[in-house]
Amino acid sequence: MVVVLTAPLGADDLAQLKFLIGRWQAIDTAAGESGSFKRSVERYTARMIIDPEEHEVDALLARLPPVDRCAVVEVGCGDGRLTRRYSRHVGTVLAVDPDQAALAAFRKDGIPGNVEVREMPIDRLALPDESVDAVLFSWAL
Amino acid sequence: MVDALSRARRWLKAPSGRIIDLRPAHVVPDVELGLPDGSIAHVGGLLVDDERRQRHLAADLAVLTVVRRRLLSVTGEQEFSFYRYPDSADELRDYIATKWQHTHLDAVTHRRAGEMMRADPDARLWLREQVAIRTLLPEARS
Numbered sequence: 001m002v003v004v005l006t007a008p009l010g011a012d013d014l015a016q017l018k019f020l021i022g023r024w025q026a027i028d029t030a031a032g033e034s035g036s037f038k039r040s041v042e043r044y045t046a047r048m049i050i051d052p053e054e055h056e057v058d059a060l061l062a063r064l065p066p067v068d069r070c071a072v073v074e075v076g077c078g079d080g081r082l083t084r085r086y087s088r089h090v091g092t093v094l095a096v097d098p099d100q101a102a103l104a105a106f107r108k109d110g111i112p113g114n115v116e117v118r119e120m121p122i123d124r125l126a127l128p129d130e131s132v133d134a135v136l137f138s139w140a141l
Numbered sequence: 142m143v144d145a146l147s148r149a150r151r152w153l154k155a156p157s158g159r160i161i162d163l164r165p166a167h168v169v170p171d172v173e174l175g176l177p178d179g180s181i182a183h184v185g186g187l188l189v190d191d192e193r194r195q196r197h198l199a200a201d202l203a204v205l206t207v208v209r210r211r212l213l214s215v216t217g218e219q220e221f222s223f224y225r226y227p228d229s230a231d232e233l234r235d236y237i238a239t240k241w242q243h244t245h246l247d248a249v250t251h252r253r254a255g256e257m258m259r260a261d262p263d264a265r266l267w268l269r270e271q272v273a274i275r276t277l278l279p280e281a282r283s
């Protein structure tokens with residue numbers, strides 16, 4: 001399916017469009033200079049459509065510290081659903097989770113180049129003091 | 142959980158390092174149906190085991206504890222609705238059974254969702270979870 005957009009979309013329009021298409025494979029939208037947002041291509045392979053409105057990633061991005069090449073530790077990355085959505089906006093992500101099956105699903109679809117995945121609980125994670133910009137507890141506390 | 146937050150605090154760079162806590166704000170997610178006229182029908186809530194309720198309370202208590210100990214302070218909190226859209230009541234039931242622990246779609250809600258969707262084929266089924274996100278800053282830096 002090819003969708004040609006003749007006008008910039010707002011966030012609500014985009015969510016509606018994604019839903020109308022249903023099991024969408026990829027949507028790449030770019031607003032003009034005044035629109036100031038660009039959503040890159042994403043791929044859904046699961047049947048369930050999860051947060052097409054992108055409320056979650058928008059809320060997260062608004063809270064990351066305003067530093068260049070932000071270094072993030074994500075605790076409870078699971079299958080990388082959220083990691084994929086925000087990782088392109090930060091410098092590096094160290095994504096940890098003790099769930100072997102979830103991490104296997106993450107690796108199956110390819111891990112973004114700036115993301116390192118480790119299979120372990122947080123209490124086994126050893127990092128230098130004052131070495132990261134943000135620690136995200138991702139549905140993990 | 143208190144230990145996890147304390148460890149994470151040590152890893153944060155000064156002056157802007159922060160912890161971001163993202164998790165459900167409410168214990169019970171809602172099954173809803175969006176109708177073509179724009180209205181929303183509440184189908185039911187998921188069945189939640191005590192384990193999930195206790196974990197939810199423990200997470201809140203952990204945040205409260207690190208704040209009381211003046212390790213971290215909560216600088217902002219926001220809630221939003223997080224939606225999952227299945228094709229059918231069966232798909233929703235199977236998804237929850239496969240992906241979630243301590244949470245179930247009960248037979249009554251499952252049947253009601255199926256009946257409502259058959260009665261209105263243009264209706265849209267979803268699972269809505271109220272989610273909270275908060276920023277925690279090391280107390281000495283806040």
